[in-house]
Amino acid sequence: xxxxxxxxxxxxxxxxxxxxxxxxxxxxxxxxxxxxxxxxxxxxxxxxxxxxxxxxxxxxxxxxxxxxxxxxxxxxxxxxxxxxxxxxxxxxxxxxxxxxxxxxxxxxxxxxxxxxxxxxxxxxxxxxxxxxxxxxxxxxxxxxxxxxxxxxxxxxxxxxxxxxxxxxxxxxxxxxxxxxxxxxxxxxxxxxxxxxxxxxxxxxxxxxxxxxxxxxxxxxxxxxxxxxxxxxxx
Numbered sequence: 001x002x003x004x005x006x007x008x009x010x011x012x013x014x015x016x017x018x019x020x021x022x023x024x025x026x027x028x029x030x031x032x033x034x035x036x037x038x039x040x041x042x043x044x045x046x047x048x049x050x051x052x053x054x055x056x057x058x059x060x061x062x063x064x065x066x067x068x069x070x071x072x073x074x075x076x077x078x079x080x081x082x083x084x085x086x087x088x089x090x091x092x093x094x095x096x097x098x099x100x101x102x103x104x105x106x107x108x109x110x111x112x113x114x115x116x117x118x119x120x121x122x123x124x125x126x127x128x129x130x131x132x133x134x135x136x137x138x139x140x141x142x143x144x145x146x147x148x149x150x151x152x153x154x155x156x157x158x159x160x161x162x163x164x165x166x167x168x169x170x171x172x173x174x175x176x177x178x179x180x181x182x183x184x185x186x187x188x189x190x191x192x193x194x195x196x197x198x199x200x201x202x203x204x205x206x207x208x209x210x211x212x213x214x215x216x217x218x219x220x221x222x223x224x225x226x227x228x229x230x231x232x233x234x
Contacts, residue, residue: 012080016056020084023058025166026120030210031149032062038206038218039116039145045069047115052102052136053077053122057085060095068092075100075107102132109139120149121214124187133200137221146202148217152193152209153186162213190215 010018043049046069051060054074064072072095076082085097100107103126117136123129136146154162160178163169169177188196190207193215197204202219210216 012078015078016080016084019055019081020058023056026149026211026214027059027062028210031216032066034206034208034210034216034218035147039147040066042143042145043067043070043115046071048109048113049073049116050075050107050109050114050118050139052107052117052119052132054085054097055081055120057081057088057095057097059118059120060085061088061090064095065091072096073109074098075102077101102135103128106135107139111138112141112144114139115141115144116147117144118147118149121151123148124151125184129196130200133196133202137201140221142221142223144221146197146217146219146221148193148197148219149210149214150193150217151185151188151213152215153189154213156182156186158212159186185213193217 047067048071049060049063049067050073051057052075054060054076055078057074060072060074063070068091074082074085074095074097076097077099079099082097082099085095098108117140119136123132126132140146156178159182160175163174163178194204194207197217197219201222203222204217204219206216206218208216
């Protein structure tokens with residue numbers, strides 16, 4: 001499975017520290033306002049929640065403060081990320097955090113048993129996203145939700161300006177990294193994401209551009225043959 005480290009030339013520790021320091025930028029007030037408006041009202045009282053590619057588990061840590069009764073699971077391929085999450089002080093029961101490569105091994109959850117799957121800035125890295133989307137659809141409950149927060153295409157000029165202003169890559173030595181990462185970070189247009197979700201059997205119920213670089217999609221699985229959600233979704 002490709003990783004941000006292998007693509008960007010960073011060590012596990014460098015990526016970990018970058019994710020920790022930039023967490024509030026990724027999960028700011030706009031993100032949680034959208035979550036509270038579009039996701040939270042449709043979760044059961046004790047939801048089963050998975051963060052796929054959970055990194056240092058800070059999203060789950062935020063969620064634990066908002067939904068103390070949730071059963072939380074985080075999966076990532078980088079041991080340093082899982083170790084960091086396991087070292088956090090949790091407001092309630094600690095989540096299950098496990099090293100797992102979903103591109104190689106199915107998730108350890110029965111079909112139709114998960115209420116929410118979150119995936120942030122991971123799907124664009126994968127060479128073949130559709131098998132992973134199929135696995136997410138397999139484990140989601142009929143009324144479950146898929147929360148996809150990922151990069152969308154922009155011009156190289158805009159992308160380079162973002163790297164300079166937000167990451168602080170101002171020297172000429174950083175230009176090679178920008179050229180190397182540009183086709184990975186800018187792989188999909190808005191329409192491409194919409195097509196991928198539809199092709200994988202999801203219906204988009206909400207989408208929003210929360211940041212210059214990222215789109216938020218909230219989707220639910222289409223009912224399979226003979227299956228009904230019992231709910232009319234807007």
